[in-house]
Amino acid sequence: xxxxxxxxxxxxxxxxxxxxxxxxxxxxxxxxxxxxxxxxxxxxxxxxxxxxxxxxxxxxxxxxxxxxxxxxxxxxxxxxxxxxxxxxxxxxxxxxxxxx
Numbered sequence: 001x002x003x004x005x006x007x008x009x010x011x012x013x014x015x016x017x018x019x020x021x022x023x024x025x026x027x028x029x030x031x032x033x034x035x036x037x038x039x040x041x042x043x044x045x046x047x048x049x050x051x052x053x054x055x056x057x058x059x060x061x062x063x064x065x066x067x068x069x070x071x072x073x074x075x076x077x078x079x080x081x082x083x084x085x086x087x088x089x090x091x092x093x094x095x096x097x098x099x100x
Contacts, residue, residue, distance in 0.1 A: 050100060059099040067094025 041047065051059060071090020076083045 060095050064091045064095035
């Protein structure tokens with residue numbers, strides 16, 4: 001059928017556009033973008049999505065507190081007079097450790 005100006009025939013939306021659906025992994029559909037990002041993360045040794053900026057900072061502070069406490073306890077046992085220095089150095093190392 002020849003369609004000229006003003007003679008446009010309206011088609012239902014399902015005929016005008018191909019609808020892309022997401023199939024579950026059980027049906028072996030690995031062409032979805034999330035599958036690609038999952039593969040990319042796995043290739044780089046990551047198992048999950050990166051942390052948000054606020055959660056990243058929270059994790060760094062948590063690491064600093066935990067490492068500082070452990071370093072302080074270890075220093076207290078080994079050299080009590082160096083307790084504060086050991087705790088501070090451990091906290092610094094914990095803060096700079098990779099949280100991803």
